[in-house]
Amino acid sequence: MKLYLPKSFKMMMLLNHNHGALVRGIAASLAYIMTLIVTRRHVLAAELAGCFWTKNDFKLGARRSAWYARRSWLKLDVSQDDFFDPTEGMNDTQLDGLERFIIARKRHLEPIVYAADRAFVAARRLDNNSDPAQRIPNMTAFKAACDALLVHRGETLPSTLKPKKPRKGDFPIEDAKQALDDFVTLFPLDQLPWFFVSGTFLGLVREKGFLAHDYDIDLGVFEDEIDIRATCAAILASDRFVLKKYDYHKSSLFNTDTTSTNPDVPYILKIIHTSGIHIDLFIHYRDTRVTPAIHWHGSSLHRWENSAFEVVPYAFYDHTVLGPADADRYLTENYGDWRTPVTEFNCTTDTPNLVLVPHPIAVVIFLKRYVFNKAFDPAAANQLEAELRTNGFLVDGPDGALQFSGDLFAN
Incomplete structure (x- = not known):
């Protein structure tokens, strides 16, 4: 069920505000209960509650809540937040719980979404580097997850093409x-x-x-x-x-x-x-x-x-x-064409001067953009593929298929 909440300044101000103990406590309690219900995993419920209570990060908490709602049995889509990183701030134990949740929901997810979610988890494990002895296995798993993402296209996600309603100019x-x-x-x-x-x-x-x-x-x-x-x-x-x-x-x-x-x-x-x-x-x-x-x-x-x-x-x-x-x-x-006004702009997908950063999470975001664009905007996909190749992120595999190169992550 789609129930998109319009993005507005007032919403952003609410989410970015430093809230007092009462509001944080209520939000954390509700987050714990709802996450436990939809994921059946205490570690995920406790982590999300901590976003509200300990971190006082309502923006991250709200985005993560929307991510769970979309992938759970509720199938409630409240935002077009296609490039959100669901692993932000998670340790390896929490990543284990998140990965089990994703795997349990596999048959209910679009293949490209499932592949991207698995790639985010692998990327965060590599970035955490909590056990240096596991870096090479984590790198291998990350490369495999990126290659699994690259085989997909975005045909199953028509909502990404849906034009958003013009946003009301509410900046005070x-x-x-x-x-x-x-x-x-x-x-x-x-x-x-x-x-x-x-x-x-x-x-x-x-x-x-x-x-x-x-x-x-x-x-x-x-x-x-x-x-x-x-x-x-x-x-x-x-x-x-x-x-x-x-x-x-x-x-x-x-x-x-x-x-x-x-x-x-x-x-x-x-x-x-x-x-x-x-x-x-x-x-x-x-x-x-x-x-x-x-x-x-x-x-x-x-x-x-x-x-x-x-x-x-x-x-x-x-x-x-x-x-x-x-x-x-x-x-x-x-x-680009800065003289033509627009009411919505995404700093991750709409900025011509955004360059590739050798960070695993950034790699997944760019690869996800690439596979989305293969179906929806072939010209943009070709341009992005050229940038990914030039910067050493993509190479041709033995069978001619495009593959991710992990060489940038090791000297």
Whole structure:
């Protein structure tokens, strides 16, 4: 049964809010009971309850709940969240429970969904690397799961082609303006030279203000121009902002001794204003090892690259802010046809400047995109296949069939 819940700013604000003990307790209790009923596994019920109670992560909890509802005997589809990673934050014991649940539901799932779910589990085990002695078996299992996913096409998932209803422009502009006012006061540009990026910069250039269909304020700062510890301390000391999360970008490359060769790299400060407006402050890195040079920022699974840019002043409401000097080049790299307004945008599937990250979960997301597009958008599938080949993720197997290469995950 399909019962899609429209995505809105109010929903995102509710899910990203830091909730008190009473709300968390109620949500955790309901999550435990419902998950135990639909999965019959205490380990999964306890893990989901912990998302609400311990982690206070209602966004992850809601997405995981929707994922269980869709795959359980309820068959309740409340979101078109086709690229959600159901294993986020899970340890190996929880992954065992999740895999048993997926296997038990196999005959009720579309083959491509079942294959992708198994691949996510294998990817998370490899990334956890909880037992280095098992890294090679985990790598073998991950490669097999990716190859099993590659044989599928997306014909059984017509809902992925269904156009979404235009979203109502419900971003509270006045609250966003107040959040920006307070951010300017807390971090003057002469002390922290932050700049507009992504959708917020698009709004500045195209709409001369915030986008009505946005969800947050996107800001950037170069990594050599920010003292992250001092910035976090200033946010924590403020009575106008809360530091929701401080996250890292990482990949999963290993030496032959099974130790990771990629230290965690700070990539984002997620900040909440008292009005409920969210501010994402992305740490930008200058990479001059390539020609031409690039600037990149990322998330735990994503990396967005732009041609190296300088920042210049722009007028925005009552403030002078900074943004990329070549606005057309920057926005074209980020959005393609940025002059045509859209009401829905997915940073995982709709960004031309998203590049492949050598992280197992990211690999599964890209492979899933590829097999979906084989049926629905052959041109996009061909382009994605070329990128996957060029970056060493896909190779031709002995029988001529396309296979996943795990060589990137070992030096």
